[in-house]
Amino acid sequence: ATQIRSNLFGVVYVLDEPSAGLHPADTEALVTALDRLKASGNTLFVVEHELDVIRHADWIVDVGPAGGELGGRILYSGPPAGLAHVAASQTRRHLFDHPPIPDRRPRAPSGWLRLAGVTRNNLHDLDVAFPLGLCTSVTGVSGSGKSSLVSQALVELVSAQLGHALPADDDDADDLERTATVPVGGHITEGIEAIKRLVVVDQKPIGRTPRSNLATYTGLFDHVRKLFASTKEARARRYDAGRFSFNVAKGRCGHCEGEGFVFVEMLFLPSVYAPCPVCHGARYDAKTLEIAYRGKTIADVLGLTVDAAWEFFADEPNVHRALELLREVGLGYLRLGQPATELSGGEAQRIKLATELQRVQRGNTLYVLDEPTTGLHPSDVERLVAQLDRLVDAGNTVIIVEHDMRVVAGSDWVIDIGPGAGEEGGRVLAAGTPEKIAHVARSRTAPYLARFLDDARVTQRKAS
Template structure:
């Protein structure tokens, strides 16, 4: 059975916000004169406090509009670097070309800019889920408060694999060692001294509820939720990760083993842990790529929660079920390359679905009809 991923508007009418012309937005972020790749003098408007899906065939210019022009223009006007929630770019990477254009209104409704992309959360096995999300800091404090740690005068730093006193001296806390191969790229293998635990034997003598610090890193998110059920500071980030469909990942799983989609959801989980004060613009590029429909539902539940908290979400998207549940749709095209680069249609999903010039419209219309049919069944 198909599920509508939109939200119910309780402020005025009680219907789906995507179908409500009165409750759709509290303002507009308007861009004009955009020149970037195949975009030539394009204007676009994004409703604030809403979820906007930007659609179009591959090469139409939707990523140029959202992941480049929108980020560049808003980032420049906010007077601070774009918060990519990511590691610095490789200095050897080719610098992107400049974006031309201007913001003509609505910037006063944006206080913060966050890009949640699919770039790795780290480039070496030392980076992992627990350290990136910050939950490992709370875990280390729990271990430092145990009687054995107090007797040995171990502080929280002792349980970090980045500190010399507590980590394995052979692999320096990585759990892996690099093996050089002749005429081939180097590979990583488990450390023969600590067998991948990352820690010195003395550190592993300290346990919390029967678990060593290495045991904790070996737990999946799902199992860790049970283990730390009575520790709110640890449970909160774990619960967000689980709600995003990442319950199967290990806390110590190296960043090099994570897919782009997993990295993106970890970044989103890190952002969701923060107090939501509204006024943040979140930008995502194809966040549902490769996800099972169940995981798509979980992801959209969290993104809708950000919007309900007063934030704005703009995402490039191909999944018509997600697009049908958006508050606003911007379709870029009509073709690819020189045949694209224009805003073909913009508005509520039901409006865009009726636009003849849009190549997205027939598929969106089909999805909306299927949702309407499913909703009418008892």
Template sequence: AMAGVVRAVGAADYLGQAAAGGEVLSQAQTRAARQQRHAQGAPEHRGAPDVRHTPNLSLEKRLAAQRIAQDLLERVSTLTDLGLGYLALERSTPTLSSGELQRLRLATQLGSQLFGVIYVLDEPSAGLHPADAQALFEALQRLKAAGNSVFVVEHDVQTMRRADWLVDVGPAAGERGGQVLYSGPPAGLAAVEASQTRAYLFAEQAPARRTPRQPRDWLRLEGITRNNLKNLDAAFPLGCFTAVTGVSGSGKSSLVSQALLELVGAHLGKVAGGEEAPQLDLEDDEPQSSGGRVSAGLEQIKRLVQVDQKPIGRTPRSNLATYTGLFDQVRKLFAATPAARERGFDAGQFSFNVAKGRCSACEGEGFVSVELLFMPSVFAPCPTCHGARYHPETLAVTWQGLNIAQVLQLSVEQALPVFAQQPGIRRALQVLRDIGLDYLRLGQPATELSGGEAQRIKLATELQRNARGATLYVLDEPTTGLHPRDVDRLLEQLDKLVEAGHSVVVVEHDMRLVAQADWVMDIGPGAGDQGGTLVACGTPAHVATQRNSRTAAFLAQALAGN
């Protein structure tokens, strides 16, 4: 909207308009203003012409206005090109997503006219619709053309193909990675057999086409009002895998992660997501609530689960084993050993959160804080337990030759043969392996996990639970930060949930995942005030043919295996 206001002033024919009349300053008023400026330490500019003696829209004033308008238009156009045209000028930066903030900083650099700079971007396409990713690539090309170097960490295959130089790290994740498998032009990666990226970069693995499932019922929402959604009606198929698409800022998250969760969660008698209410600053606006109602389908839903990328814990005391419930069963195994019974140890003895079994020096943390004068504190391994977290009496108890601290150091892959004869533990480990987290240690602190890893751990926890009625799972951009191979693993697990009789709704930009959905809902057609409506609904093949959808062309390419 702002670009439209200033575009007329920045146009070339603006200088040809007739000058308007009006009052001008007298010589005495000009002299007084000049003297006041000089008294404040500024130059008088006594010999320069004073535009205040000219009428409104004089050539001099129009020249000044045109220069300001052109500079303003260039800055606003950069924001629009980067897919941020829907943001209000008064929008506070703390309310921006990480992707929006990164693109805002990129827009600032594009206007700086610097050269000889190395720019490092970590997954700039995260949270971007393919149409917006094209504008991002053009912005990066502008930085390169200006004489700069651009280093990008990226999972988006299209960005990889456009790169001048590709560095592939692997071959796997965690301790099985860390090697530079290839460094050179993208075409050369085709010869590197150890690379997991190669198959996706050169379309060696075309996605298998499958027949979309038929919905067993519909969850209908009416009169949805939230952000740019105005009295919207929407229907979500139950017993299906549904993908909600649309350009960045079109209203996808407002519909799914806010309105759907709030309206359905209110009927199920719990707050959506079950998260703590965020603490608000004085300058923050009052929290919004979604308007609308659920008109049908609620009787088919018994549980509502939001699987987001928020951390599974805020301290190192929370880890992979404790979150999944795996550690409770491991502690019971140790408590049942003859050595533990002889000493009178119960399962609590093997918890690093209980005083009786943990190291008293570090209180089960495994490290201690070293206070330094005039410098920040540093953390060092506990000098008593050396990072084991437990006192010697607890570590003296072993199960299959391993003490409790050594079990926590095992990776999921290493733990599978150790607990092969324990059905409950084995099932949890198998789910973690199937979802691509076999490289994580059982005792890996929650603070060391990425958002994508935390989300998959939450999903694995759900997958190993016994069915407790039909559940609606909601995920907002679950593929953010995931390699295409991990996206395939995620899709397999989501399919298992649907096959078990549950419903899955995802907000997604990855067209490979959208192409595998049973139902697609495209929100748009644009962002902000130009969005907020249902542009197309149907199977992926149907939505790919809709001309008024900005998603259709990219979805058609994904369906064709490109």
């Protein structure tokens, strides 16, 4: 923000997702600020997912076509209009075609979760009702109080009622902040009996050491280890499933204790993780690596991408199902053993979502997501909306704090908080279906939602 106001010229600015976490109204202000920087003789390179920012560029470089090993190619480099002819580009589809929102029948709430007298930050004695068994988006400009309402007040009140501590949170800094804040004011007046479980699907890491990875987090590695223990050679040597765990002393590399990495303290420089000099990152001892399951060692399996493993384990339903869900949330390019420390916040969040999707659904869970689309390409957002829909179809309740109009338009219900930020906000401006919110005069979300719904309708008409 400081740079954006300065009068420097001849500078190259590199911005990585500057629109992350911004309401479309705030994004407009950002684009104006970027224009001013350009006008005073500077050059801007912006990494961006937000279509309004992309549309505004003078030049587009589209990289893809997909993630990981299926990406890395320059699909297009030129003025925006030319991208319209690049068939392989996912960005093109969203920039020019306005993919329609899923056409489904309106769903009715199974009840209401009512909160009364909510007081927190800029929320003063607020009453609010969330529909149960539906997907609700909570919208509002940055600072309007939507996160205070959902990620703080709602989560704390529901946790307290369910009698369990706040959802697992291994971030020390947050714990300190949390103890420092005043307890939330307010109470639940209705609907809590319909909720048996609260799950906050956030962007916090799935682990803070290389010991955690998506294979262990999702539980699919337990099944893989059993497959290795059931091979003829493993049975002959009396190796059990524990032998193939890198968290147990039995079969792991003794030097790095199964991390595959060693922590190197360096003088005058930040400490780093370096590959283990004994197992070279394999995590296991030589004896364990003599066991092969269909030609691959346990270390080979951890080196497979989700896509490759999905093919390799096609005949193993327990493993295959977990991999299928990881592919569906757009993570087919990740390696099974990719350390948690290398995953982005968005990847961690989608691993958590995939883990939830593979659970047996009993239809009594409240899912809370705070800006899950941050860092997601529009085609990943499309997939995310479909995943959330499945949780709702199974009878669960989903409440999302969101700026992305595709998610808002795809919700059953919208609660718009505002109208402005800070003490100018903190009120429920309107609540209703996306179509209704799109026509609320004082809502700053309405014009953007209306435009998105119009574009989607045009596409739907063309298609039919």
